[in-house]
Amino acid sequence: MAWIIFKKELIDILRDKRTILIMIILPIILIPGIIALITKVQIHQMEKANDKILNIAVIDNQNGNIILDSLNLRNDFNIITGLKNSEIENFIQLDSIDLGIIIDSTFDSNIYLTNTGLINILFKSTEDLNIANKKITGIINYFSDQISSKRMINLNIDPTLFHPIKVEEQDIATNQEKIGKSIGGLLPYFFIIFCYMGSMYPAIDLGAGEKERGTLETLLSSSANRQSILIGKLGVVILSGLLSAFVSMIGLGGMLHFYSEMIPPELFNIIFEMITLKNMALIFLLLIPLNIFVGSLLLSISIFSKSFKEAQSLANPFMIVLIIPVYLGMMPGIELSITTAFIPILNITLATKELLAGTLSNYFLLIVIISQVIIAIGALTFCKAWFNREETLFRST
Amino acid sequence: MIKLINVTKEYLKPTKSLIPFSNKGSIKAVDNISFSCSPSKIFTLLGPNGAGKTTTLRMIATILKPTSGEIKVCNNDVLDSPEIVRKKIGFLTGNTGLYDRLTPNEMIDYFARLNQIDEQKLFQNKLELFDLLEINEFKNQRIGTLSTGMKQKVSIARTIIHDPDVIIFDEPTSGLDILTAKNILELIKSCKEKGKTVIFSTHRMSEVRMLAEDLAIIHKGKMLFNNTFQHFISEYSEDFENEFLKLMEANN
Numbered sequence: 001m002a003w004i005i006f007k008k009e010l011i012d013i014l015r016d017k018r019t020i021l022i023m024i025i026l027p028i029i030l031i032p033g034i035i036a037l038i039t040k041v042q043i044h045q046m047e048k049a050n051d052k053i054l055n056i057a058v059i060d061n062q063n064g065n066i067i068l069d070s071l072n073l074r075n076d077f078n079i080i081t082g083l084k085n086s087e088i089e090n091f092i093q094l095d096s097i098d099l100g101i102i103i104d105s106t107f108d109s110n111i112y113l114t115n116t117g118l119i120n121i122l123f124k125s126t127e128d129l130n131i132a133n134k135k136i137t138g139i140i141n142y143f144s145d146q147i148s149s150k151r152m153i154n155l156n157i158d159p160t161l162f163h164p165i166k167v168e169e170q171d172i173a174t175n176q177e178k179i180g181k182s183i184g185g186l187l188p189y190f191f192i193i194f195c196y197m198g199s200m201y202p203a204i205d206l207g208a209g210e211k212e213r214g215t216l217e218t219l220l221s222s223s224a225n226r227q228s229i230l231i232g233k234l235g236v237v238i239l240s241g242l243l244s245a246f247v248s249m250i251g252l253g254g255m256l257h258f259y260s261e262m263i264p265p266e267l268f269n270i271i272f273e274m275i276t277l278k279n280m281a282l283i284f285l286l287l288i289p290l291n292i293f294v295g296s297l298l299l300s301i302s303i304f305s306k307s308f309k310e311a312q313s314l315a316n317p318f319m320i321v322l323i324i325p326v327y328l329g330m331m332p333g334i335e336l337s338i339t340t341a342f343i344p345i346l347n348i349t350l351a352t353k354e355l356l357a358g359t360l361s362n363y364f365l366l367i368v369i370i371s372q373v374i375i376a377i378g379a380l381t382f383c384k385a386w387f388n389r390e391e392t393l394f395r396s397t
Numbered sequence: 398m399i400k401l402i403n404v405t406k407e408y409l410k411p412t413k414s415l416i417p418f419s420n421k422g423s424i425k426a427v428d429n430i431s432f433s434c435s436p437s438k439i440f441t442l443l444g445p446n447g448a449g450k451t452t453t454l455r456m457i458a459t460i461l462k463p464t465s466g467e468i469k470v471c472n473n474d475v476l477d478s479p480e481i482v483r484k485k486i487g488f489l490t491g492n493t494g495l496y497d498r499l500t501p502n503e504m505i506d507y508f509a510r511l512n513q514i515d516e517q518k519l520f521q522n523k524l525e526l527f528d529l530l531e532i533n534e535f536k537n538q539r540i541g542t543l544s545t546g547m548k549q550k551v552s553i554a555r556t557i558i559h560d561p562d563v564i565i566f567d568e569p570t571s572g573l574d575i576l577t578a579k580n581i582l583e584l585i586k587s588c589k590e591k592g593k594t595v596i597f598s599t600h601r602m603s604e605v606r607m608l609a610e611d612l613a614i615i616h617k618g619k620m621l622f623n624n625t626f627q628h629f630i631s632e633y634s635e636d637f638e639n640e641f642l643k644l645m646e647a648n649n
Contacts (some may be wrong), residue, residue, distance in 0.1 A: 001511065004510045004511060011498075011499070012499060213497070215496060217460060217488070218494035218495075218508075218555070219511075220460045221459070221460055223480055223483045223484045223511055223512045224511045225480055391409055
């Protein structure tokens, strides 16, 4: 009986253009497309900012020639002189000048007397990724280091005297671990969103939609028992969520392949090594109980609602509840532990990170699965009890 | 055969609280009613909106459970054997209750299979019903594209595809035009002629005059009259509408 209902609900849902749009087209095209577009725009902006010829205004007060000469040699700087301090400030405000350098009138004498020479830099930190400031500060620091070294040599002091400790870092984390832990949090974020989005519309349509169309009464008066009706409906909701997550996986994979030229080959290889069939299958295994949980709660909300509109307004805040643990899992410092492994949703994000980094132990994997299965069973039980309540099905207030 | 003995149905009181079901008070939608419907007779449940007609019919159809009392459909208790009861009933409301994205063919197949009739019988019944109701010409069109009249025909076919012994009509003509309503009234008569147990609810006097044999008047959940229509006319007066209103006022 549940199979008859499942088949009918699936046909019904797949004939709805909105479902196809949300469940298949959106994850496969739109979201990867948006991510690709944002990445491309960001790269373009960074390149534009790096390639831009910067207008640098200088008031040298006849000091600091060594720095000025070095600035003049650069192709990416257009050095402007002869402006007053207040004019530089105005031009920076108007974005005609990117940065102003004011070398103090006592700069050379101070350097000569082994004192500290003063250089003022005027800039707007809000402009073009702060590129001008970074470039100029880099050049000045270079000269500062050179002057320091010369002074020490003149004083017969070994420069190493001022570096009593040398730290040599040796990162033994593999590239897979580093990348896995950084992008590992993003994958469940996408999958959970798509599980939710893919399940939401069918859940609303098969519960509140059925009430709105007046078909619920017809269905309840047929020989099918409520358990079969619920299994049939829930099956479609869960399948839709999983299908949507699967399609998003294909979409993201496709995007990765499409933009493979933009990714350094070494990084590209590591990513492909991480996305193995085994890893993807394990992520899916984690998603199944999550999807049962999400689907059961969405269907419960939908059954409670009197109309499609009400169900939508009740289901939207539920997404925030899902996303918060995912965000927490993406934060640095939050690791999979005996405590976090029991926190639903958060544990999926953390487990996925560990899985892709290749550091997930079977022990934690088992705890995460058990924890997810427990909440899935809880949500299922609630949904079943909820569906059997007359006050829910025929709610008047 | 339908038999109701001292049936009461209580609902939670409607509340304006933001917390669902927070009000624990209850109201009686149906208050200790008893009646029985026999095969080959049309039993009419008459009452204004909110009288408790739909609640009564939903309890017979096992969609709602009675708070107290006993309901039997073809000698099967609605609480003990709800699935057997549902197999024996067809339920039709004014709202067609159809799936817009299915075709009439798919819709009928779906409900026939839910009601567990075998494929051979489904084929035969569908053939007869589609011919009788002239559904063949639009049987493969999506229901959403059909006119109200066409939809009502599909709804009728859906109700009787499994050849139920008991047919429940819950205000079946409400919101329908005269022509479509006429089809429904014809169906009710034909069900009676085929020896089915027919119960239908209405608030329209004209329909009562046209169809009623056994009549029950219900108001605010209470049974005010339960006998034959002829008995009502002979006991009270020929002015049926006026007498009906008097009964309502007395109950107020």
